[in-house]
Amino acid sequence: MKIIEKAMCSGCRTCVYVCPVKAISVETYRDGFEHIVIDDKLCIQCEKCKSVCPMLNGNGGLFGILAKEIIKNEGVIYGAAFNGNLKLKTTKAETEEELYPLFKSKYLLCDIDDKFREIKKKLEHGKQVLYCSSPCQIAGLKLYLGKNVEKEYPNLFLIDFVCHGVGSQSLFDQSIEYTEKKKGD
Template sequence: MNDATDTADGTRALVEDTRSLVDGTRGLVSQIIHGSFVDGHGVRTTVFLKGCPLRCLWCCNPEGQDRGREIKYTSAHCTGCAKCVPVCPRAAISLETEPDGSTRARIDRRLCDDCGRCIEVCYLGALDWFGKYYTVDELFAEVKKDEKFYSASGGGVTVGGGEPTLQPSFLRRFLKKCREAYIHAALDTCLYTTTDEGVRALEEADLLLCDIKTLDPEQHLRATGKRNDVILRNLRHLSARGKPMIVRIPLIPGHTDSPENLRAVIELLCTLRSIERVDLLPVHEYG
């Protein structure tokens, strides 16, 4: 196959990927964790959808922020065979000599456009995709494997991210599937969604695990890249609808942990109904 054919195939695949994400027939999942005890009631299967509208300074999962698939490089699996170097159309890969004399690939992320060609020649799995596409049925089949644990523990599925409402159509289809199977479905959300469909997804979940970081809009902007007006509007709207919520306040030194901020957040929460619980999360437990 020549370069032009490769490029045409790559472009077609990218268009197809983008179309399926927009129409919600497929979702981009960065990780699935089975048997979690920390993402809601009982035993949970936690699905992480890729992409987040916030850029929190303390984010523990920065590789989940981008909406698209990305190249994942695991240096421990790299033998320095150099097969990936000549196939990269953007000359983003070089080989570097380690202090022990071994060679390893190095990717210049500023040049890489995530075309994926290097993955095809890396037989040792040092290069792979971060983010995998699932149809609703495929994802549902994966979480259904744990169904007996849900019924025994009062658990279910938790969809987080990133921010799950960034893939609202796929998310709503998945929630519907869970609802039809009587599987409890929670969302782990920052509540930052500006689309009607994103808000509908929040309304349709059985439980929301939501972060409230700071009530100061300027501080929120500095710490996350967004003001908090959308988040607070959604919080009040969902509370007015009686949506069960567990609110988490991350205690980030210098950003969210001042007594004034904590008092203001608690005072706000006291005016709302449907808040089941408030958790204070020390920074080492956050993420």
């Protein structure tokens, strides 16, 4: 049985302690992080682990709670997610699965691509849109949409966060290249 995708596990260990047959243990991987491992031979499929997993039971941050409500209303979420090449891009999510890569802080400037244009179109089609980003990008979207943004787009929901500034994608790329060369991997 699997409780949750490895990348989504917060490592809180509640599942380890709640399991009545001690089928769940913790392993430290090469990356130094701990992940839970389930022994399928011992597991009795009671799913107590799932019932106490904070990541599965909506006890995450405010962003996740609001985003799930918008998805229930068939709305669209925009937030920051890494693509396959580790470039941070403003990314659309229309299902809970698509939402997961948007969670958590990434300390880089997020590339908005042409997403402001896409957001405007969605709003004009009457979709609910939730956009979470740094204060400068939220302010940028409001200015892009025009002076009467609150009146014109009651279906737009904006969240910004406390932000002291962002790192550059280029420095991040250089740091990956340096690490790959150093490790030969």
